[in-house]
Amino acid sequence: MNAVTDTFRNGVDREKMFATLDLIKAQPELARFQFRATNRWISGAHNRSTIKAFYGAGAEDASRTEAFELDAAEPEILLGANDGPNPVEYLLHSLAACLTISIAYVATARGVELTAIESTLAGDLDARGAFGLSDEPRNGFEHIHASFRVTGNAPEEKIREVVERARQRSAVYDIVTNGVPVAIEVAVG
Amino acid sequence: MNAVTDTFRNGVDREKMFATLDLIKAQPELARFQFRATNRWISGAHNRSTIKAFYGAGAEDASRTEAFELDAAEPEILLGANDGPNPVEYLLHSLAACLTISIAYVATARGVELTAIESTLAGDLDARGAFGLSDEPRNGFEHIHASFRVTGNAPEEKIREVVERARQRSAVYDIVTNGVPVAIEVAVG
Numbered sequence: 001m002n003a004v005t006d007t008f009r010n011g012v013d014r015e016k017m018f019a020t021l022d023l024i025k026a027q028p029e030l031a032r033f034q035f036r037a038t039n040r041w042i043s044g045a046h047n048r049s050t051i052k053a054f055y056g057a058g059a060e061d062a063s064r065t066e067a068f069e070l071d072a073a074e075p076e077i078l079l080g081a082n083d084g085p086n087p088v089e090y091l092l093h094s095l096a097a098c099l100t101i102s103i104a105y106v107a108t109a110r111g112v113e114l115t116a117i118e119s120t121l122a123g124d125l126d127a128r129g130a131f132g133l134s135d136e137p138r139n140g141f142e143h144i145h146a147s148f149r150v151t152g153n154a155p156e157e158k159i160r161e162v163v164e165r166a167r168q169r170s171a172v173y174d175i176v177t178n179g180v181p182v183a184i185e186v187a188v189g
Numbered sequence: 190m191n192a193v194t195d196t197f198r199n200g201v202d203r204e205k206m207f208a209t210l211d212l213i214k215a216q217p218e219l220a221r222f223q224f225r226a227t228n229r230w231i232s233g234a235h236n237r238s239t240i241k242a243f244y245g246a247g248a249e250d251a252s253r254t255e256a257f258e259l260d261a262a263e264p265e266i267l268l269g270a271n272d273g274p275n276p277v278e279y280l281l282h283s284l285a286a287c288l289t290i291s292i293a294y295v296a297t298a299r300g301v302e303l304t305a306i307e308s309t310l311a312g313d314l315d316a317r318g319a320f321g322l323s324d325e326p327r328n329g330f331e332h333i334h335a336s337f338r339v340t341g342n343a344p345e346e347k348i349r350e351v352v353e354r355a356r357q358r359s360a361v362y363d364i365v366t367n368g369v370p371v372a373i374e375v376a377v378g
Binding site for chain 1: 199200201202205206209210213214217220221222223224225226227228229230231232233234235236238240243245246250252253257259261262263264265266267268269271273274275276277278279280281282283284285286287288289290291292293294295303305306307308309310311312313314315316317318319320321322323326327328329330331332333334335336337338339340345348349352354356358359360361362363364365366367368369370371372373374375376377378
């Protein structure tokens with residue numbers, strides 16, 4: 001093994017991880033982040049977000065040379081043309097991705113070598129809410145069920161502790177379970 | 190104008206929209222939907238979701254011939270390699286997309302012809318929460334600010350009413366502002 005394989009675990013640079021944590025401990029203002037998405041309607045249900053710039057660690061990020069573009073839409077049964085996943089499917093992806101990254105990072109910090117993280121998330125809703133046909137069902141998911149399978153070179157109990165810690169520290173799990181205030185400003189014309 | 194341009198408005202089939210609403214009014218059980226995402230960790234922060242099947246209108250959907258694949262990751266400053274947008278950026282996209290579709294659909298139902306819907310969403314967070322360095326800042330966004338610009342062939346007041354109704358009926362706005370219970374089941378090995 002060379003120095004590179006020694007510091008990397010689970011594809012994460014452990015030395016950089018611990019240096020980052022030390023830096024934020026010393027200068028907590030570096031932990032301020034602002035993430036952004038800009039969206040443009042195309043036609044019908046079809047719309048596209050552009051994601052590139054964000055603020056973090058005291059500066060605007062310059063690491064991304066190209067923007068990410070994400071198409072969203074609805075399936076035909078919801079009056080779209082399947083030009084992309086729909087918004088609630090993107091929300092499930094956001095939650096799955098955040099929990100998965102959290103598991104990978106916590107495992108790395110604790111010296112656990114992972115071989116797989118797989119998950120399936122499902123969310124149930126009654127579309128009468130979003131269609132405006134009833135005030136009784138809420139518009140969004142009534143509940144989300146996430147089923148994870150995690151494998152690694154540690155005893156089951158230790159892997160379960162990693163997943164539990166990841167849940168406790170996941171940004172999107174916090175947002176989705178606790179909610180967050182959203183202010184909407186509208187300009188017309 | 191032919192029959193096709195008469196029924197379509199804003200790229201949405203109005204006849205199909207009203208027929209769908211009538212059908213759900215008559216058979217509310219058709220409004221039950223379950224959406225899903227399956228995620229697989231690749232390495233480090235990099236992971237990928239596959240989105241295809243869902244249940245709705247009394248059956249498994251068969252309209253999607255191919256699955257959507259979404260890559261998520263983190264930027265370098267958050268110990269990733271920019272292999273995709275990060276989870277909280279996906280959440281902003283999910284919210285932007287849902288509000289945009291809701292605006293397009295409400296406008297269509299009310300006979301308003303839109304020419305543009307553009308939005309920028311920004312979310313602020315203190316990464317000490319997600320990094321496990323402090324219990325004081327929450328893990329997720331403290332607040333989200335959405336700035337919309339909407340143009341169409343109706344008086345400003347009517348367009349503002351469309352946007353307000355869309356906000357009231359958006360599935361993701363409901364989830365993100367009010368929260369939803371998430372159950373996590375873990376299998377090890």
